[in-house]
Amino acid sequence: MTGLSVDVLLQRYRSGSSDPVEVLGEVLDRITARGEDGTWISLVDPAEVLARAAALDPARLDELPLFGVPFAVKDNVDVAGLVTTAACPEFAYVAEVSAPLVDRLLAAGAVLVGKTNLDQFATGLNGTRSPYGVPESVFGEGLISGGSSSGSAIAVAAGLVSFAIGTDTAGSGRVPAALNDLVGFKPSIGLVSASGVVPACASLDCPSVFSLTVADAALVASLVAGPDPDDPMSRLLPAVPATPAARDLSGARFAVPAAVEDWGSRGEHEAWDAFCAGLVERGAVLVPVDLTAFLDAGRQLYGGAWLAERHQVMADLLEKDPDAVLPVLRTLMAPAAEITGAEVFAATAAMALRRTRAHAVLAGYDALLTPTCTTTFAVAEVLADPIATNERLGRFTTFTNLLDLCAVAVPAGITTAGVP
Numbered sequence: 001m002t003g004l005s006v007d008v009l010l011q012r013y014r015s016g017s018s019d020p021v022e023v024l025g026e027v028l029d030r031i032t033a034r035g036e037d038g039t040w041i042s043l044v045d046p047a048e049v050l051a052r053a054a055a056l057d058p059a060r061l062d063e064l065p066l067f068g069v070p071f072a073v074k075d076n077v078d079v080a081g082l083v084t085t086a087a088c089p090e091f092a093y094v095a096e097v098s099a100p101l102v103d104r105l106l107a108a109g110a111v112l113v114g115k116t117n118l119d120q121f122a123t124g125l126n127g128t129r130s131p132y133g134v135p136e137s138v139f140g141e142g143l144i145s146g147g148s149s150s151g152s153a154i155a156v157a158a159g160l161v162s163f164a165i166g167t168d169t170a171g172s173g174r175v176p177a178a179l180n181d182l183v184g185f186k187p188s189i190g191l192v193s194a195s196g197v198v199p200a201c202a203s204l205d206c207p208s209v210f211s212l213t214v215a216d217a218a219l220v221a222s223l224v225a226g227p228d229p230d231d232p233m234s235r236l237l238p239a240v241p242a243t244p245a246a247r248d249l250s251g252a253r254f255a256v257p258a259a260v261e262d263w264g265s266r267g268e269h270e271a272w273d274a275f276c277a278g279l280v281e282r283g284a285v286l287v288p289v290d291l292t293a294f295l296d297a298g299r300q301l302y303g304g305a306w307l308a309e310r311h312q313v314m315a316d317l318l319e320k321d322p323d324a325v326l327p328v329l330r331t332l333m334a335p336a337a338e339i340t341g342a343e344v345f346a347a348t349a350a351m352a353l354r355r356t357r358a359h360a361v362l363a364g365y366d367a368l369l370t371p372t373c374t375t376t377f378a379v380a381e382v383l384a385d386p387i388a389t390n391e392r393l394g395r396f397t398t399f400t401n402l403l404d405l406c407a408v409a410v411p412a413g414i415t416t417a418g419v420p
Contacts, residue, residue: 004162005212006069006219013061013068020053020068024111027070031113031160038133039151039158041075041085043114052111064109065219065242072155072164073102075115076122077207078196086198087120087130090324091317099196101165101207101224108223113161116151120326121314122167122200124148125175125393126382129326134379137179139419142378146176146393148200149208153180156210163211163220169200170301171372171397173208174409178372181420184409185209185217189401190235192221193228201301201310203233204401214410218244250283255365258288262392264375267415272371275412279369286369289361297354298399302332302391305347306402311336328386351402358403370396372409376419 004027012018028046053068061067073079076086078095079102085092098106106112119129127150128134135150137143138157145154149166153176156164166173168186177184185208192207199205207224211217222242228234256276263269276286300306311333317324318333325333362368373393382389400407414420 024053038135066108066110070161076198119148122148146179148172166208168208177409188406190233193231252284255289255368266417305344308339
């Protein structure tokens with residue numbers, strides 16, 4: 001569905017066939033019609049949304065790249081005057097100022113609709129870890145949405161907004177995109193400021209973009225990217241092109257996993273093979289690469305020293321009001337108290353070496369291609385085995401930030417079972 005894609009909306013505005021008030025009115029009607037389905041934690045007052053749309057000056061249509069474009073943000077991102085919860089009511093606070101990325105989007109003419117659900121403290125890849133409800137995939141009743149940016153993905157996939165901001169530490173900006181047939185762009189660490197974002201793992205967190213098209217993701221990322229002196233992870237990096245360049249794949253070299261385990265039973269393996277065959281038909285060269293070291297690196301996020309960094313975000317709450325934190329998170333965080341400073345320094349040095357070696361492995365290729373997810377699950381399956389199912393979802397995403405890579409999830413076909 002591309003009816004709300006940025007280029008389509010702007011064409012409608014330029015032709016005079018629609019205006020922002022009409023479009024935002026339609027969006028609000030769709031949100032109301034869906035009811036409380038776990039997508040949203042809070043919504044901007046409809047009157048305020050329509051007033052913002054009405055205040056947009058048509059004379060600035062060519063000046064504002066997101067003129068009248070509806071969007072949402074994950075509810076670990078601050079918006080001035082709105083509550084930030086990180087999906088934990090006891091943690092919630094009213095933000096005094098907006099995250100810089102929100103200010104940039106509003107300045108570009110976008111219209112904020114609301115704040116979306118997430119796995120609590122952005123800890124999870126499945127979308128079931130929230131006291132605000134469990135959103136489900138748009139591709140099947142009972143299937144998980146993916147997480148932790150669950151609501152952001154559903155808001156876009158269900159046609160409620162044109163794009164949504166998520167975050168990505170272990171794959172939270174890509175897994176929900178994959179499970180809902182969206183584009184999910186995770187920039188390099190530090191390209192987009194994480195100021196005003198409740199951290200999950202502060203040294204690794206990346207604001208991300210969910211969109212209907214690669215072009216939309218590139219445009220939004222180009223608008224929110226830039227250095228920020230208030231973000232300790234901010235870096236001067238090459239700019240994101242506002243318009244991605246099309247490329248002839250003839251002769252392109254892509255690394256692919258030499259072996260993929262744990263394929264699901266919904267035709268995922270066959271869909272991956274068909275996708276790869278299509279690239280070869282277009283002239284690409286696919287080279288199998290042993291990714292064992294990459295996968296081992298990814299396991300450090302929840303099984304190594306980085307657990308201590310994640311733990312510190314909720315440490316006070318765990319001490320004062322442990323029941324405010326969901327049981328599965330308490331289980332995950334339990335080993336963190338035993339991690340020593342020496343272990344953190346040793347792990348950091350070891351990961352730096354892993355990073356150097358990983359970049360050397362990829363140096364001869366245009367990109368590394370992997371399945372974003374090898375399977376999906378029913379909500380009931382995840383609730384029955386929340387940790388093992390989560391690990392399977394993140395097999396090919398968790399290593400990305402640890403190894404200082406950027407990534408994008410893109411639609412790659414629908415399986416014989418009717419899922420992405």
